Amino acid sequence: MIIVTFLIPIILIAGIMSVVMLLFKSGQRRGFNLGGKMKWILGGYTVILLIAAMLSAVILPAKLTSGKTYSTEQIEQIQDEETRVFDEAMNGKYDPGQTAFNKKKSWSLPFSERTLTVSAPSISVFVEHTDHSKDGSIEAVYYTGKFIIERIDVTDKSNPIELSLAGSDLSVNNPIPTEVNMGLFQAGFAFSQFSDGTGGMSFDSEATFGLGFVYLKVPAGVEVKGDVTYVN
Amino acid sequence: MYLAEVKLSNIVKKQYSYKLKSYSSGFTSLIFIQMIAILFSFNGSSMMGGGSETFSYDVKYFTGSMILVFTMLWAFIVGILITTKAYRNDDYSFVTNQAASQYSNILFLLSACAFAGVTAFLSTHLFQLIAVFVLKDHSFMMQQLTVGEMLKGLCASYLYIFLLASIGYFAGMLIQFNRAFVFILPVVIFGLLILEGVVTGESTMLFKTGIFFGDETSFVLFAIKVIGVSSLFYAAASFLLRQMEVKA
Numbered sequence: 507m508i509i510v511t512f513l514i515p516i517i518l519i520a521g522i523m524s525v526v527m528l529l530f531k532s533g534q535r536r537g538f539n540l541g542g543k544m545k546w547i548l549g550g551y552t553v554i555l556l557i558a559a560m561l562s563a564v565i566l567p568a569k570l571t572s573g574k575t576y577s578t579e580q581i582e583q584i585q586d587e588e589t590r591v592f593d594e595a596m597n598g599k600y601d602p603g604q605t606a607f608n609k610k611k612s613w614s615l616p617f618s619e620r621t622l623t624v625s626a627p628s629i630s631v632f633v634e635h636t637d638h639s640k641d642g643s644i645e646a647v648y649y650t651g652k653f654i655i656e657r658i659d660v661t662d663k664s665n666p667i668e669l670s671l672a673g674s675d676l677s678v679n680n681p682i683p684t685e686v687n688m689g690l691f692q693a694g695f696a697f698s699q700f701s702d703g704t705g706g707m708s709f710d711s712e713a714t715f716g717l718g719f720v721y722l723k724v725p726a727g728v729e730v731k732g733d734v735t736y737v738n
Numbered sequence: 739m740y741l742a743e744v745k746l747s748n749i750v751k752k753q754y755s756y757k758l759k760s761y762s763s764g765f766t767s768l769i770f771i772q773m774i775a776i777l778f779s780f781n782g783s784s785m786m787g788g789g790s791e792t793f794s795y796d797v798k799y800f801t802g803s804m805i806l807v808f809t810m811l812w813a814f815i816v817g818i819l820i821t822t823k824a825y826r827n828d829d830y831s832f833v834t835n836q837a838a839s840q841y842s843n844i845l846f847l848l849s850a851c852a853f854a855g856v857t858a859f860l861s862t863h864l865f866q867l868i869a870v871f872v873l874k875d876h877s878f879m880m881q882q883l884t885v886g887e888m889l890k891g892l893c894a895s896y897l898y899i900f901l902l903a904s905i906g907y908f909a910g911m912l913i914q915f916n917r918a919f920v921f922i923l924p925v926v927i928f929g930l931l932i933l934e935g936v937v938t939g940e941s942t943m944l945f946k947t948g949i950f951f952g953d954e955t956s957f958v959l960f961a962i963k964v965i966g967v968s969s970l971f972y973a974a975a976s977f978l979l980r981q982m983e984v985k986a
Contacts, residue, residue, distance in 0.1 A: 519811065522771060522774075522808065522811055522812075522815070523811075523815050525767065525770060525771070526764075526767040526770075526771065526812055526815040526816070526819075527815065527819065528767075529763065529764075529766050529767035529770060544762045544763065544765070544766070547765075547766060547769070548762070548765050548769075551769050551857070552857065552860075554864070555857055555860035555861060555863070555864055556860065558860065558863050558864035558867050559860050559863040559864070561867055562863040562864075562866050562867040563863075565867065565870075566866060566867065566870065566878075566880065569870045569878060570870075570878050570879060570880055571877040571878060571879050573879070628791075653793065655795050655797060656797060656879070658879055660795075660877075663877075664792075664793055665792070680791065680792050681792045681793075682792075683791070683792050683793070683794065684792065684793045684794070685794050685795070685796075686793075686794070686795040686796070686877065687795075687796050687798075687875050687876045687877065688795065688796070688797045688798070688876060688877050688878070688879065689782075689797075689798050689800055689869065689870075689873055689876040689877070689878045689879075690797060690798070690799050690800065690878070690879050690880075690881070691800050691801070691866050691869075691878065691879070691880040691881060692783070692799055692800065692801040692881050693801070693802065693881050693883055693887075693891060694801050694802035694803040694805070694806050694862065694891070694895070695801075695803050695806070695952065696803075696806055696891050696894040696895040696898055697802075697883060697887060697888065697890075697891030697894070697895075698881075698891075699891075699894060699952060699954070699955065699960070700887060700890040700891060700894060700955060700957050700960075701883060701887045701891075713788055713795065715790060715793060
């Protein structure tokens with residue numbers, strides 16, 4: 507097995523060596539020199555590469571994902587803050603000014619029943635009773651924590667949950683599955699060797715999926731049944 | 739007493755200029771090698787993936803390292819090639835001596851490596867440009883570098899390429915000194931690697947050699963290491979050339 511592991515690079519190196527030697531020697535035989543055809547070949551190649559470099563400087567920024575990037579410390583802070591807000595909500599205290607979770611989608615559902623039955627098998631639901639001025643409708647908001655892959659915020663790419671109200675039954679269903687394909691251009695080893703990471707993003711092969719929850723504002727007097735947590 | 743005094747610097751200059759022109763066919767192979775490296779780079783250097791029931795992701799890492807490694811390999815081969823008899827005999831088209839031949843070879847390698855380093859850097863941009871258009875289903879992100887990091891990286895690429903050229907030059911001279919080294923060198927190098935792998939279960943010799951340069955985070959120290967080691971190889975090659983002249 508070890509010999510096979512070595513065989514591939516040996517064959518590759520031998521192949522490259524043969525090609526370079528062949529081109530080097532055939533060039534010599536044909537009398538390629540910098541004054542002739544070679545000048546055009548090398549000049550043309552350099553010009554193509556220069557144009558590519560200029561185009562990449564102009565085009566690439568527009569083609570790159572514009573997700574915000576975080577340091578490891580920032581990610582830890584984000585996770586801690588999400589956990590704090592979530593745990594407090596689980597204990598009945600929700601901070602409406604929290605910024606740890608992002609409002610992904612909201613619904614305003616007409617509702618005139620006396621009882622609401624919530625079915626949410628895979629997500630936490632927090633319920634707040636509003637005053638009578640909000641009678642006649644249920645306000646639902648889906649909050650999500652940050653989805654971070656390789657320190658890049660990809661929260662925007664995640665789909666929201668599906669919510670449907672039939673009579674007095676509110677069903678909270680999983681989002682449509684999201685598949686994210688990412689390509690990360692890393693600096694070559696000669697560049698990353700002297701990069702301390704402060705000049706920009708460095709990747710660290712980690713992914714963080716934020717928590718999510720549904721926040722319901724239900725008119726006062728409506729009884730809510732199901733696996734929910736009352737807050738405030 | 740001679741009618742015309744021949745200065746070493748003039749001979750070196752003439753030979754260097756001649757070599758730049760007549761060895762330029764080596765650059766076609768550089769273009770070819772870099773094109774192959776760009777093609778191989780599409781495979782990505784590594785991948786990772788994961789997810790949950792509702793969210794999955796695949797990350798492919800693309801790096802310019804493949805292009806640099808191929809360019810280093812090219813420099814190594816060019817280093818060997820210019821020590822061959824056919825190329826050494828070219829030097830005698832001029833009034834020359836062993837020192838002039840050596841200096842002009844080193845100057846040629848310095849220039850060739852500079853060109854190779856810059857084109858390797860630019861090729862990475864060409865690759866990135868092609869990748870964003872070809873791999874349309876991917877969202878791309880890029881590791882940003884400061885101008886300082888970019889300049890250091892460019893210089894480091896050059897030094898790495900030059901280091902390999904100097905190793906190639908020494909290996910080439912060793913082969914010219916005694917043809918048996920054509921077999922001895924690969925057998926010893928690959929043999930030791932395989933032997934270490936068989937005996938210890940893993941082969942770390944190359945890795946350990948690599949980290950002498952690769953683990954150096956101070957650019958100045960890295961440059962000193964590369965220049966120092968390269969100088970040793972050129973000095974050894976020079977010594978071998980002198981011995982060959984004595985033999986001849």
